[in-house]
Amino acid sequence: MSVAPATIELAGLRLVGPVLTAAGCGGTGRELAAYGDLDRLGAFVTRSISLNARPGGPQPRILETPSGLVHATGLPNPGIDQFLATELPWLLQQGARVVVSIVAGSLGEYAELARRLGRAPGVSAIEVNLSSPDATVSGVFDVREPFHAAGAVSAVHRDLPRGLPVLAKLRPDVLRVVETARTVLDAGASAVVVGNALPAALPDGRPAGLSGPAVRPLSLRCVTEVRDALPDAQIVGAGGISSADDARSFLAAGAVAVQIGTALLHDPTSAARIAAELAVDAAHDHERMDA
Amino acid sequence: MTAAPIAQAAGRLAPLHVRGELLAGRRVGAFHHLTLAAPGVPERFRPGTFVALSVGETHLARRAFWIHQVKPMGGHGATIQIVVEPVGVGTRWLTGLPTGTGLDVTGPLGRAFALPKEAVSCVLIGEEYAAAPLFPLAERLRERGCRVSMIVAGRDEAHLLSTLEAKRSARSVTVVTRDGSIGQKGSVADVVGDVLRREEAAVVYGAGTVSSLHAVAAAAEEHGAWSQTAIEQPLTCATGLCHGCAVPVVGEDGAPRLARACADGPVFRGDRVRWDEVGK
Numbered sequence: 001m002s003v004a005p006a007t008i009e010l011a012g013l014r015l016v017g018p019v020l021t022a023a024g025c026g027g028t029g030r031e032l033a034a035y036g037d038l039d040r041l042g043a044f045v046t047r048s049i050s051l052n053a054r055p056g057g058p059q060p061r062i063l064e065t066p067s068g069l070v071h072a073t074g075l076p077n078p079g080i081d082q083f084l085a086t087e088l089p090w091l092l093q094q095g096a097r098v099v100v101s102i103v104a105g106s107l108g109e110y111a112e113l114a115r116r117l118g119r120a121p122g123v124s125a126i127e128v129n130l131s132s133p134d135a136t137v138s139g140v141f142d143v144r145e146p147f148h149a150a151g152a153v154s155a156v157h158r159d160l161p162r163g164l165p166v167l168a169k170l171r172p173d174v175l176r177v178v179e180t181a182r183t184v185l186d187a188g189a190s191a192v193v194v195g196n197a198l199p200a201a202l203p204d205g206r207p208a209g210l211s212g213p214a215v216r217p218l219s220l221r222c223v224t225e226v227r228d229a230l231p232d233a234q235i236v237g238a239g240g241i242s243s244a245d246d247a248r249s250f251l252a253a254g255a256v257a258v259q260i261g262t263a264l265l266h267d268p269t270s271a272a273r274i275a276a277e278l279a280v281d282a283a284h285d286h287e288r289m290d291a
Numbered sequence: 292m293t294a295a296p297i298a299q300a301a302g303r304l305a306p307l308h309v310r311g312e313l314l315a316g317r318r319v320g321a322f323h324h325l326t327l328a329a330p331g332v333p334e335r336f337r338p339g340t341f342v343a344l345s346v347g348e349t350h351l352a353r354r355a356f357w358i359h360q361v362k363p364m365g366g367h368g369a370t371i372q373i374v375v376e377p378v379g380v381g382t383r384w385l386t387g388l389p390t391g392t393g394l395d396v397t398g399p400l401g402r403a404f405a406l407p408k409e410a411v412s413c414v415l416i417g418e419e420y421a422a423a424p425l426f427p428l429a430e431r432l433r434e435r436g437c438r439v440s441m442i443v444a445g446r447d448e449a450h451l452l453s454t455l456e457a458k459r460s461a462r463s464v465t466v467v468t469r470d471g472s473i474g475q476k477g478s479v480a481d482v483v484g485d486v487l488r489r490e491e492a493a494v495v496y497g498a499g500t501v502s503s504l505h506a507v508a509a510a511a512e513e514h515g516a517w518s519q520t521a522i523e524q525p526l527t528c529a530t531g532l533c534h535g536c537a538v539p540v541v542g543e544d545g546a547p548r549l550a551r552a553c554a555d556g557p558v559f560r561g562d563r564v565r566w567d568e569v570g571k
Contacts, residue, residue: 024533024534025532025533026532027530027531027532027533027534027554028531030531031530031531031532031554032532034305034306034530035308035530047534055537055548055549056534056537056549058571059524059537059570059571060525060535061534061535061536061537062352062527062533062535063352064350064351064352064527066349067349067351068351069351069352069527071527071533071535073533073534073535076534076537076549212351213349213351262351264528264532265351265352265353265527265528265530265532265533266345266351266352266353266528267308267345267395268308268397268528268530268532269308
């Protein structure tokens with residue numbers, strides 16, 4: 001039996017499968033490529049890129065907690081110019097579908113990032129990081145209120161060429177997620193990514209995010225809430241997905257795709273493996289349809 | 292200091308993520324020497340590289356260990372040996388495992404020690420279990436005709452890696468312990484300057500605590516030698532993905548930067564590390 005690639009449609013893009021990396025968990029792509037071809041993934045989502053380089057925060061940045069990681073990395077990245085010059089061309093050379101995650105300190109910076117990315121050849125989509133769990137300390141535009149999130153999305157959307165979709169990545173806050181999803185979709189987002197780190201704290205009290213299997217049931221609940229309230233919205237599920245079964249539960253709950261994040265830090269082959277297992281599912285479905 | 296006597300590290304082979312097996316465990320002093328089967332990993336080993344192990348499914352951070360030895364073991368081909376001090380949740384779990392246990396192993400990871408182009412005098416300074424990568428390094432250096440001397444340091448005799456093995460690997464060995472239970476009483480900082488002078492060292496290799504490595508880098512600088520320091524930091528992914536293990540360095544352009552201990556290191560040129568800021 002040959003495993004035919006079961007393409008999916010996300011935000012108008014045709015992707016080879018429903019498994020994407022989650023921002024900040026795939027390095028520059030080069031490190032991850034050692035463990036599986038990037039062109040076998042639905043898309044490679046970059047770490048969040050800002051207008052200027054960010055060195056990242058003090059140590060310790062990441063600590064283990066039961067079934068999770070608490071992290072306050074401070075969003076280290078080389079800035080948009082360096083990213084476009086060195087990292088993006090390499091990713092495209094690998095045949096990867098590239099979704100660029102962006103984060104900014106102001107609406108003006110969001111617009112400027114959109115203009116630069118809109119001119120960059122090869123970018124498949126922009127993901128606006130509206131859920132940085134340590135935004136209060138890292139100088140990131142505050143998007144705790146849904147209308148702030150919508151402001152960031154429309155600032156990006158307005159300055160992008162038509163046909164370059166915007167994904168909005170939302171925090172898995174079950175009380176606010178539906179309202180936030182509705183406003184960002186109204187503001188021009190093509191799809192919502194539901195699930196990022198939950199706001200938490202490091203033992204020394206610094207604001208941080210909690211990720212990993214510990215947050216998975218919460219993320220899944222958020223996906224179901226958004227699906228029930230906004231049945232036409234395209235949802236990408238994320239949050240502690242570590243196995244093909246985890247991914248299947250998010251897809252069954254209405255997500256069209258999933259992102260693999262923390263699992264990659266525990267097992268760098270996890271995204272490739274989950275993608276391969278889901279491709280077998282899709283091939284079986286295909287056979288059944290043929291029969 | 293004349294032209295750089297250190298070869299640029301050659302292109303690395305990509306690391307592997309494999310299902311390995313704990314083949315043997317042996318307690319030596321305060322440490323456990325564990326032998327692992329990890330198909331394909333030993334063949335890619337270079338001194339200064341390390342492996343990351345998974346500690347069950349619910350502990351998400353990987354645990355990193357220097358590769359101490361690569362040697363064949365009947366029925367398994369080449370195996371790797373690591374040195375573990377059971378001090379935390381992960382290391383105690385590992386050292387309590389029965390042989391035959393399967394383990395997820397990723398490696399070899401990181402940038403290895405750069406080797407001198409010519410047969411020069413080298414001093415290798417290893418502290419406690421971190422001395423592990425220096426023994427295979429000594430072997431490679433001797434094969435190149437280098438004169439190899441070692442400083443083996445630790446808090447007491449139980450926390451030293453085999454001084455006997457050091458004497459086989461090196462032309463001269465200086466042993467230093469904090470409590471004076473064996474060798475000289477004192478620290479790496481107390482002895483490193485004298486040894487570099489005595490051995491007329493051209494290249495200095497260090498592996499140990501940040502304070503000792505700082506002393507090694509400073510002594511090398513003062514003596515006009517090149518230094519290669521292997522920095523140990525708590526790692527999360529160990530593969531370069533998470534950007535958790537920042538090491539403050541000065542780039543080739545002279546600009547301060549944060550490098551990743553796991554992927555840009557763990558071996559850094561001693562004169563490139565901003566030692567006072569490591570771990571902050």
